[in-house]
Amino acid sequence: MVYSDALRDHFEQPRHVGAFDDGAEDVGTGMAGSAQTGGVLRMQLRVDETGVITDTCFKAYGPPALIAAGSWLAETIRGGVLEQAAAVTHKQLVSALSLPPARQHCALMAEEAIQAAIQDYKDKQRIHI
Amino acid sequence: MGAIHLMPSRPIYLDYASTTPVDARVADAMLPWLTERFGNPASNTHSYGWEAEDAVENAREEVARLINADAREIVWTSGATESNNLALKGAAQFHAERGRHIVTVCTEHKAVLDTCRELEQQGFEISYLPVSANGLVDPDVFAAALRPDTILVSVMAVNNEIGVVQDIPALGRVCKERGVLFHVDAAQAPGKLPIDLAAWPVDLLSLSAHKVYGPKGIGALYVRRKPRVRLLAQIHGGGHEKGYRSGTLPTHQIVGMGEAYRLARLEMAGELPRIQVLRDRLWAGVSALDEIHLNGDLQRRVPHNLNVSFGHVEGEALLAGLRGVAVSSGSACTSASQEPSYVLRAIGRSNELAYSSIRFSLGRYTTEAEIDAVVLELQRVVGHLRNLSPLWGQENRGVMHAHGIQ
Numbered sequence: 001m002v003y004s005d006a007l008r009d010h011f012e013q014p015r016h017v018g019a020f021d022d023g024a025e026d027v028g029t030g031m032a033g034s035a036q037t038g039g040v041l042r043m044q045l046r047v048d049e050t051g052v053i054t055d056t057c058f059k060a061y062g063p064p065a066l067i068a069a070g071s072w073l074a075e076t077i078r079g080g081v082l083e084q085a086a087a088v089t090h091k092q093l094v095s096a097l098s099l100p101p102a103r104q105h106c107a108l109m110a111e112e113a114i115q116a117a118i119q120d121y122k123d124k125q126r127i128h129i
Numbered sequence: 130m131g132a133i134h135l136m137p138s139r140p141i142y143l144d145y146a147s148t149t150p151v152d153a154r155v156a157d158a159m160l161p162w163l164t165e166r167f168g169n170p171a172s173n174t175h176s177y178g179w180e181a182e183d184a185v186e187n188a189r190e191e192v193a194r195l196i197n198a199d200a201r202e203i204v205w206t207s208g209a210t211e212s213n214n215l216a217l218k219g220a221a222q223f224h225a226e227r228g229r230h231i232v233t234v235c236t237e238h239k240a241v242l243d244t245c246r247e248l249e250q251q252g253f254e255i256s257y258l259p260v261s262a263n264g265l266v267d268p269d270v271f272a273a274a275l276r277p278d279t280i281l282v283s284v285m286a287v288n289n290e291i292g293v294v295q296d297i298p299a300l301g302r303v304c305k306e307r308g309v310l311f312h313v314d315a316a317q318a319p320g321k322l323p324i325d326l327a328a329w330p331v332d333l334l335s336l337s338a339h340k341v342y343g344p345k346g347i348g349a350l351y352v353r354r355k356p357r358v359r360l361l362a363q364i365h366g367g368g369h370e371k372g373y374r375s376g377t378l379p380t381h382q383i384v385g386m387g388e389a390y391r392l393a394r395l396e397m398a399g400e401l402p403r404i405q406v407l408r409d410r411l412w413a414g415v416s417a418l419d420e421i422h423l424n425g426d427l428q429r430r431v432p433h434n435l436n437v438s439f440g441h442v443e444g445e446a447l448l449a450g451l452r453g454v455a456v457s458s459g460s461a462c463t464s465a466s467q468e469p470s471y472v473l474r475a476i477g478r479s480n481e482l483a484y485s486s487i488r489f490s491l492g493r494y495t496t497e498a499e500i501d502a503v504v505l506e507l508q509r510v511v512g513h514l515r516n517l518s519p520l521w522g523q524e525n526r527g528v529m530h531a532h533g534i535q
Contacts, residue, residue, distance in 0.1 A: 014517065039443075
C-alpha cells in the first residue's frame, strides 16, 4: 500500500498521543471500533469555559491510516471551538491524508470518535447545569 | 563475500528464505559461459559444445554430491516450481492406472498446492493433511491417510514460512512399506540441513539454486534410479535430460547452480553454528518483549528461520513502521484484501496474530551488528505502537466500557 507523505508523517510522528482523565468535567471522550473489527480509535478533547478546545489527544490501534487519522484530527481541531470540530467530516480526512478506498473506513471512524467526544462533553455540561 | 551489509542506505536484508544474493564466487564461475564459452551443450560436433557439456556434467556431479545421489539421477529444470510440477504431474499421470489418490500437507508451498489443485481438475483425489501446532505432520495421521489407491505423497523438507523440518526419513519409510511414491520439495533445504538420498527413502526431490546463493531460474529434480521412478515428461521438444525435460540447457545457469551447491557442501558445517548463534540472538532480543509468539517448533527447525507473531500490534502498522529492515510478513497483500498466511492459520494462529507476524530469515552475509540493529528497531516500533494503542496498558481500564460509538 502506498502512503501519502501526509499519512506517513502522521503515522511515524503522531501528534498529541495520550490520555486525559475521562472523569474530568472539562473532558469529552469518544471511541470508535473494537478489537474484533481490527481497529480502535479514542479521541479526547478538553474544553474551556468559552467553548474553545484547549487540548486534544488520541490513541489508536489499527493500520497506519487510522493512527494518521487520529493524529490529524487531534491537531486540526485544537484551538477551535466545538462547532468547528463537529463540522469536520470524513471526506476532509480522506482528502487531507489521501486515503485509498480500502482505508477510507478509518476516516469514518475518526468522524464517529470525535462526534462521540463532543457529545460526551455536552452531556457532562447538561449534568452540571 | 557479498557486500550488502556494507551499504548503509539499503535495508538490512533478513529475507534469505525469499531469495539470496548470488555468491560472488558463483557469479565469477558463471560469467565466462555467457560471452566466451557459449556453446550449446547438445552440440556434439565441435569443442564449443563439448566444453559446455563437460561443464554441465561437472555441475550435475556437484548437485548430486550435496544430496548423496548419483549424477544420473539429476534432471535440470527452471527451478523448484517446475521440479514440483514435473514430479507431481509426471508421477500422477504415469501411474494413474494404478490409482488416483495423492496425499500432501496443507502447509506445502503454493507450487505443490496449486499443482495439486490442477491435478484435481484432471480427475485425481488429493488429501491435504493438517499439521500440529508446532507445524509438524503427525506420523499416525500420515499413515492412516494412505489408501490402497494412493500413488503419490508429497511433503516438503523445510517449510518456507516457519522453517520447521519434517521427519522425511520416517515418512518415507511408511511410503516405501505401502508402495507409494514419495516426493519431497526440498527447495529450502540445501545448505541448511544435510540431505542424504542414499539413506532417505525418497523417490523424487525438488531443488532450487536461488535459495542457496545461486542464480534464479535454475533448479533440478532428483529422480531415483534404484528402484527406477517413472514420470511423464511435461515439456517436450528434443528429448533432453533423457526425455524427462526438453529444452537447451543453460550452461551458465547450471554452472552457477553447481558452484553454489559445491560451496554449500564445503561451507555448511561451518555456517550452521554461526547462523544458529545469530538467530538465537535475534530470538533473545525479540522474546524480551511482551506477548511474543513463536510460530513453529523451535527445535525442529532450520537455524536460519525465525517466524514470530507480535501480540497487540496491528500487522500493517508493524510492517510499515519497521524502518530499514527487509523481511516478509504473515499476509499476502492484494489490492483490496489481505489474506492471512495459510501456514500460520494451519498451526492455529488467529487471523489477527497471523497478520501481525514477521518471518526473519538469516543467511551467509548476516552479521551480529545487523541482528542488534534489527532488535533495537523492533523494540522501537513495537513500543511505539503499543504506546499508541488504547487497548494496551493501564489507563484504558473503564474507558472501553464507559464510552462507545453514539
